[in-house]
Each structure stands twice: as C-alpha cells, then as structure tokens.
Amino acid sequence: MTETEVAALTRAYIVENFLYMRRDFRFQDGDSLLVSGVVDSLGIMELVEFIGAEFGFEVDPAEITEENFGTLAGIARYVVAKRACTGTA
Amino acid sequence: MCGIAGIARREPRGTCAETLGRMAASIRHRGPDGFGLFLGPRVGFASVRLSIIDVVGGAQPLGNEDGRIVIVQNGEVYNYIELRRELEAKGHRFRTHSDTEVLVHGYEEWGEAMLGRLNGQFAFVIYDRRSERLFLARDRFGVRPLFYAVSGGDLYFASEAKALFASGEVEASPDLAGLDEVFTFWAPRAPRTTFRGVSALEPGCCAVWRDGRLETRRYFDLDYPEAREEPPDTLQALDALMRTGVSLRMRADVPVGGYLSGGLDSSIVCSLAAAASPYQLRTFSVTFDDPGLDESVHQQEVAAGVGSLHLVQPIRRETIAQVFPDVIRHTETPLVRTAPAPMFLLSRLTRDNAVKVVLTGEGSDEMFLGYDLFKETAVRRFCLRQPQSRSRPRLFDRLYPYLRREAQGGELWRRFFLTAGSADDPLFSHQPRFQLTARIKEFYSGDVRAALCGFDALQELRGALPASFGRWSFLNQAAYLEIVTLLEGYLLSSQGDRMGMAHSVEGRFPYLDHRLFAFAASLPTRSKLRGLHEKAVLRRWAAGKVPPSIAQRAKQPYRAPDAPTFFGPGRPEYVGELLDECALARTRMFDPQAVAGLVRRCEAGRATGFRENQALVGILSAQLWHHEFFERPQTPEPIAIDRADVVLREVDPVGAGPNPIPSGARG
Numbered sequence: 001m002t003e004t005e006v007a008a009l010t011r012a013y014i015v016e017n018f019l020y021m022r023r024d025f026r027f028q029d030g031d032s033l034l035v036s037g038v039v040d041s042l043g044i045m046e047l048v049e050f051i052g053a054e055f056g057f058e059v060d061p062a063e064i065t066e067e068n069f070g071t072l073a074g075i076a077r078y079v080v081a082k083r084a085c086t087g088t089a
Numbered sequence: 090m091c092g093i094a095g096i097a098r099r100e101p102r103g104t105c106a107e108t109l110g111r112m113a114a115s116i117r118h119r120g121p122d123g124f125g126l127f128l129g130p131r132v133g134f135a136s137v138r139l140s141i142i143d144v145v146g147g148a149q150p151l152g153n154e155d156g157r158i159v160i161v162q163n164g165e166v167y168n169y170i171e172l173r174r175e176l177e178a179k180g181h182r183f184r185t186h187s188d189t190e191v192l193v194h195g196y197e198e199w200g201e202a203m204l205g206r207l208n209g210q211f212a213f214v215i216y217d218r219r220s221e222r223l224f225l226a227r228d229r230f231g232v233r234p235l236f237y238a239v240s241g242g243d244l245y246f247a248s249e250a251k252a253l254f255a256s257g258e259v260e261a262s263p264d265l266a267g268l269d270e271v272f273t274f275w276a277p278r279a280p281r282t283t284f285r286g287v288s289a290l291e292p293g294c295c296a297v298w299r300d301g302r303l304e305t306r307r308y309f310d311l312d313y314p315e316a317r318e319e320p321p322d323t324l325q326a327l328d329a330l331m332r333t334g335v336s337l338r339m340r341a342d343v344p345v346g347g348y349l350s351g352g353l354d355s356s357i358v359c360s361l362a363a364a365a366s367p368y369q370l371r372t373f374s375v376t377f378d379d380p381g382l383d384e385s386v387h388q389q390e391v392a393a394g395v396g397s398l399h400l401v402q403p404i405r406r407e408t409i410a411q412v413f414p415d416v417i418r419h420t421e422t423p424l425v426r427t428a429p430a431p432m433f434l435l436s437r438l439t440r441d442n443a444v445k446v447v448l449t450g451e452g453s454d455e456m457f458l459g460y461d462l463f464k465e466t467a468v469r470r471f472c473l474r475q476p477q478s479r480s481r482p483r484l485f486d487r488l489y490p491y492l493r494r495e496a497q498g499g500e501l502w503r504r505f506f507l508t509a510g511s512a513d514d515p516l517f518s519h520q521p522r523f524q525l526t527a528r529i530k531e532f533y534s535g536d537v538r539a540a541l542c543g544f545d546a547l548q549e550l551r552g553a554l555p556a557s558f559g560r561w562s563f564l565n566q567a568a569y570l571e572i573v574t575l576l577e578g579y580l581l582s583s584q585g586d587r588m589g590m591a592h593s594v595e596g597r598f599p600y601l602d603h604r605l606f607a608f609a610a611s612l613p614t615r616s617k618l619r620g621l622h623e624k625a626v627l628r629r630w631a632a633g634k635v636p637p638s639i640a641q642r643a644k645q646p647y648r649a650p651d652a653p654t655f656f657g658p659g660r661p662e663y664v665g666e667l668l669d670e671c672a673l674a675r676t677r678m679f680d681p682q683a684v685a686g687l688v689r690r691c692e693a694g695r696a697t698g699f700r701e702n703q704a705l706v707g708i709l710s711a712q713l714w715h716h717e718f719f720e721r722p723q724t725p726e727p728i729a730i731d732r733a734d735v736v737l738r739e740v741d742p743v744g745a746g747p748n749p750i751p752s753g754a755r756g
Contacts, residue, residue: 017695021704040700
C-alpha cells in the first residue's frame with residue numbers, strides 16, 4: 001500500500017468522523033491536524049485506533065508523536081514504514 | 090428569598106392585578122409561602138415569598154411608615170440586625186423583624202449609598218413616590234437575578250425572564266448574540282441575555298428609572314490591590330472572616346442545611362455551619378454511578394466528622410435526560426454541560442426534607458485560585474517563556490489527573506495548550522476554554538452565521554475590561570475573567586439560583602462575602618497558588634478543621650455525564666424529536682446535516698471528547714429552550730388577588746401628608 005493510498009483512506013475517515021460539521025473545510029496533507037482544529041487529543045486517540053485496525057498493526061504509545069500523527073502526510077509515512085517493518089506491507 | 094416582578098408605566102395609566110398575578114404565577118416556584126401586590130397608577134409590584142426571616146411579619150411588598158417608599162426584595166441582607174440597630178438609633182421605627190424593612194429605612198436614611206453597607210445576596214426594587222422614581226439594585230456578585238425590559242415606554246422587571254413574558258406585554262424572541270456568548274463563555278454576559286430586548290441588571294450595579302429612562306451605574310468594582318508580602322496576621326484574619334461569613338449566613342427563622350460535595354470548600358462550610366447550628370445540621374450530596382465522577386467516600390467522611398444527618402441523591406445516567414427539559418425551563422438559557430441537572434434533583438431532595446436554605450462552597454475557587462485553569466495559565470506562561478524547552482511542557486501532564494488517561498498527556502495534548510493564544514492577549518488565561526467551547530459554532534446554520542456576522546464575543550469582552558485590568562497580575566486577571574464570564578452567568582445562575590429555586594431552595598454562599606473577596610484579592614497570588622498547589626492559604630487555615638485527607642485533597646471539579654445520558658437505554662422521546670431534520674429546520678439555529686453526523690456519532694458511542702459532548706448538550710438544550718420559550722410559550726393562570734397575603738394600594742398623591750397605605754385582603 002502506498003502513502004497516497006493510506007492518506008486517501010485516512011482522509012475519508014477524518015472527513016466522515018471529524019469534519020461532518022465542517023463540510024466545506026479543506027485541508028492539505030501537510031496541514032497540522034491539531035492546529036487546524038481537525039482533531040483534539042481524544043480525536044487523535046480515535047484516529048490511532050482506526051489506523052491500527054485499518055492497517056493491521058498495533059500502534060506503540062511512544063509513536064504517538066506530532067511527527068507521526070500531526071499531519072495526514074506524517075500518518076501516511078508512518079503507516080507505510082510501520083507496515084514494512086512489521087511485515088504487514 | 091422570593092420572586093419579584095413589576096411594571097413601571099411612563100404614564101399613570103394604571104397597573105392591573107391580573108397582569109401582575111400572572112407574572113407572579115410564572116415564578117411561583119421561587120416563593121410558594123406567600124403572595125403580595127402593590128397597585129398604583131404608575132407602578133405595580135408582585136411578590137411571591139419564600140419565608141425565611143420573620144416568617145410571620147415579613148410579607149411583601151412592604152412600605153415605610155408613611156407609605157411613600159415601597160419595596161419588593163428577592164434575597165437576604167445578612168447584616169440586617171446591625172443595620173437595624175443603627176437605623177433605630179437614628180429614629181426609624183420598624184413594624185416587622187424582616188431584613189427587607191431594613192432596606193426601606195436604609196434607603197430613606199442613606200439613599201443609594203446604602204448599598205455599600207449591605208452584606209448579602211439580594212435583588213430589590215424600591216418605588217420612591219416622593220421623586221416618582223424606581224430604584225433597582227443587585228448584589229455584588231449576582232447571586233440573585235434581576236431581569237428587565239422596556240416595552241412601549243414602560244419598564245418591566247422580574248426575577249426570571251419568563252415573568253416578563255407572562256405579562257403579555259413583553260415579546261419573547263431569541264437574541265443570537267446571547268446564544269453566541271453561551272457558546273463562547275457557557276453563559277450570556279450581563280447585561281446581555283439570550284432574549285432580545287431583555288437585559289440582566291449587572292452584578293454590583295443599581296439603576297434608576299425616572300421619566301421613562303433607565304440609568305444604570307456600578308456601585309461595586311472587582312479590584313485586586315495585591316500586597317507584596319502576606320501580612321503576618323493572615324490566618325487570624327481569614328479565620329474571623331470565614332467564621333462570621335458562615336454565622337451571618339446561618340441567620341434564618343427556619344433550619345439551614347448544607348450542600349456537601351466532598352471537596353475542601355463545602356467541607357469547611359459544613360464544618361463551620363455544624364458548629365454554629367443550634368440543631369443537627371442536615372447535609373445533602375449527589376452521588377454518581379460513574380466512579381470517575383463520584384465523591385461519596387469523601388462526602389461520608391466529612392458528614393461523619395461534622396456529625397450531620399446526611400442525605401444523598403443518587404444520579405444515574407438516564408436521570409439527567411429525564412429532567413433536562415425542566416432544567417432548561419428554569420435556566421432559561423441553553424447550556425453546554427448537563428451539570429445543573431443533578432443540582433436540580435438535589436434541591437428537590439432538600440425541599441422534600443423540609444430544608445429551604447442551604448450553605449454551599451461556591452466562590453472559593455474564584456477567591457483562592459482553586460480551578461485547574463489557573464494552574465494551566467501559569468504553566469502555559471512558564472512554557473512560552475522558553476518555547477524550545479522540552480521539559481517544561483511535561484507539566485501539563487500533571488494538570489488533569491481526573492480525566493481519562495487517554496484524553497490527556499503526550500506531545501499533542503501539550504501542543505493544544507501552547508498554541509491556544511498569545512501571552513499578550515488579555516484573555517490569554519481563558520483562550521483554551523473559549524476556543525474549545527466555540528467549536529459548537531461549527532454546527533451553526535447559515536442563517537445564524539449570517540445574523541452574527543460582525544459579532545465577536547471575545548472582542549466585546551476585551552473592550553469591556555476595566556482600566557485597572559492591565560495593572561493586575563496575570564493570575565488575578567484570570568480570576569477576574571472567571572468571575573465575569575462563568576461565576577455570574579453560569580455557576581450562580583444556571584447551576585445555582587435557578588436549580589435551587591426550581592424547588593424553592595435558597596443557596597447561600599459564604600465565600601462570596603464581599604469582605605472575604607477584598608481580603609483574598611489583596612493577598613499575594615503565591616499565597617493562593619503556590620507552585621501547582623491551589624488554595625494554599627485556605628488549606629493552611631483549614632488544617633485541623635476538616636479531616637486531613639480532605640484538607641490536602643486535590644481539587645476535583647464537579648462534573649456530570651453529558652452526551653451518553655441522552656443516548657442510553659430509556660432514551661426520552663424528545664431527544665429524537667428535537668434533533669430531527671424537521672425540528673432543526675424549524676428553529677433554524679443549526680445545520681441539520683451536521684447535527685445528523687453528531688447524532689450518528691453519539692448513537693455509536695463514539696462521541697467521547699469534550700468537543701462533541703458539549704456540542705450535543707448545547708444543541709439539544711438550545712432546541713429545548715427554543716421550544717419552551719418561542720414555540721409553545723405558556724400563559725399561566727394569574728394568582729388571584731383574593732389569595733394575596735398583602736395588597737397595598739396607592740391611594741392619594743404624595744405631599745398630602747402621611748399616607749399609610751392600607752393593607753387589603755388577608756394582610
């Protein structure tokens with residue numbers, strides 16, 4: 001699975017679950033999810049749960065960093081790398 | 090404590106007993122013990138009374154010796170005994186033993202300057218026939234409410250807005266700016282209300298109505314003349330203030346009880362009250378099924394320690410949804426939390442046990458920097474001074490130990506606080522809360538967005554800050570903002586007066602004694618918040634007076650279940666009815682599609698964060714509020730004049746010598 005595919009799946013999840021009240025809101029893959037108010041800290045946890053279930057691995061709490069979960073692009077990079085090293089790719 | 094209402098005509102075209110009786114009927118819950126009227130060509134008053142002081146003789150409205158001054162009061166003046174002595178020494182003659190009569194003579198003697206002498210929680214209106222003017226006043230912190238509207242050139246006033254509408258002469262319509270303030274501060278900021286054309290007299294203010302014009306002025310300012318060093322006699326001074334603050338509030342001709350949360354503040358109050366009470370104190374608490382919210386272990390510990398007869402109101406998740414429509418009928422405003430609902434049930438339990446006065450612990454957190462928000466502000470400033478530091482932001486992880494573990498901690502959690510506003514902004518301390526609350530506005534309909542175009546609640550607040558604000562320390566600035574945005578409009582009103590009076594229970598607040606405020610405001614802030622240790626001076630004083638585990642217990646904010654209460658088993662029908670597309674299209678406040686998304690998340694049990702919980706409560710309560718006040722407004726049957734304990738009539742012109750106003754009916 002490519003970073004583009006991960007980003008697209010994750011974006012669809014975010015739009016449905018976090019942006020249902022802001023349908024005209026647009027964000028780029030590199031925009032900060034937290035600073036732009038797309039998700040809050042509990043939302044990040046929900047996103048972590050989705051990522052683990054959708055892409056078939058367990059997220060280590062130490063990996064819940066701004067680099068890995070702060071942007072859609074960061075999530076895509078993290079997921080692809082994680083799948084490569086856990087053999088789920 | 091009572092409910093008051095009245096009309097002042099610009100032209101002397103009479104006031105009608107039926108209209109006043111209808112206004113009184115709409116707030117009968119505030120005063121089931123008595124009913125009275127004053128009827129004149131220009132001014133009419135109605136009073137529903139909850140008899141607490143001078144149960145037999147204190148009926149209202151009440152006049153002076155010659156009938157030229159007439160008053161209705163909601164509330165209590167605690168130092169009425171001392172004031173009465175002073176007034177008697179000056180030659181005033183009293184007919185009753187009530188605190189209200191002290192206001193009549195005090196006004197005669199000192200005029201408006203009387204307000205500075207009062208220690209109490211009051212909202213009153215005096216008709217001064219000598220000058221054909223009405224004098225309205227409200228206590229310093231806004232414990233007791235007073236609303237007014239000008240319609241057709243006449244002034245209408247009442248303890249609750251519903252009484253204005255019950256007159257049939259004041260129209261009820263929503264004020265969207267007021268709604269927007271609820272979704273910013275949790276409550277409208279006085280004088281604004283959520284009703285267009287209806288104002289709240291601001292706390293610490295008085296007003297004069299004469300010749301069809303209302304002029305308002307402030308008689309009490311919040312100020313923080315902070316000392317550099319803590320005075321050596323601080324604990325003795327605090328001891329005297331706490332003891333007299335409680336004993337003054339024990340003055341009543343009926344039993345006084347206490348609300349016991351299990352925290353430091355109410356434990357201190359109940360402990361002092363038990364010591365001062367001539368009978369076994371009765372204490373009342375709410376308990377929750379959810380162990381994350383429940384404090385019953387601590388409540389029982391304190392109750393056992395002070396020897397009170399302790400009564401408990403269990404709150405199950407579904408109970409809140411069941412009473413929520415009644416709660417909104419009484420708050421008269423949308424809410425962003427369900428926390429008033431348990432207080433509604435607690436006052437019912439209290440009343441069912443024949444107690445109509447309770448002391449509570451509100452106000453301490455504002456006086457002694459008890460809220461986490463103050464610590465959060467200190468940590469945010471500390472971090473922003475060294476933005477590159479990686480260790481400083483870890484302090485945020487220590488701020489909210491009572492929240493779900495997964496809701497806090499970590500880099501992203503810290504980031505929220507560090508990006509929530511500039512330290513140069515006077516609203517810096519409250520920006521995280523304001524920004525979080527304002528997320529509800531994402532659900533606004535296009536109509537509401539258009540109507541609110543150009544309105545900025547935060548900018549209005551910045552513009553209303555007093556000139557002295559910039560001279561105060563950042564923590565005192567935060568304390569001030571907490572009082573003017575949350576204490577007055579939400580805690581004392583939606584969660585305080587309205588929930589108590591729904592079942593005719595009067596709350597009394599020893600920490601809101603203005604002498605205690607002056608004392609606390611003059612202490613160095615480090616006496617109150619020492620590092621991350623809140624209410625430090627109060628804890629030092631309380632050591633030995635409450636159990637050690639309570640004296641050292643960290644602050645746990647009072648909370649109640651929010652969204653889950655409306656989506657569990659036994660979900661009331663109104664939830665679906667008010668959140669469906671048709672109902673939302675009818676009220677035009679929220680985007681039906683966005684609300685449908687929220688409902689879907691709530692039904693799936695996924696609405697776990699503050700953002701969605703407060704949105705659900707805010708939207709549902711706004712729908713209830715709209716339904717109650719604009720779609721199906723009630724016109725109550727008037728209380729008939731022959732049920733009045735007292736009827737005063739204005740019989741002849743002023744200037745014709747002493748003019749005792751005759752009492753009618755059973756008065």
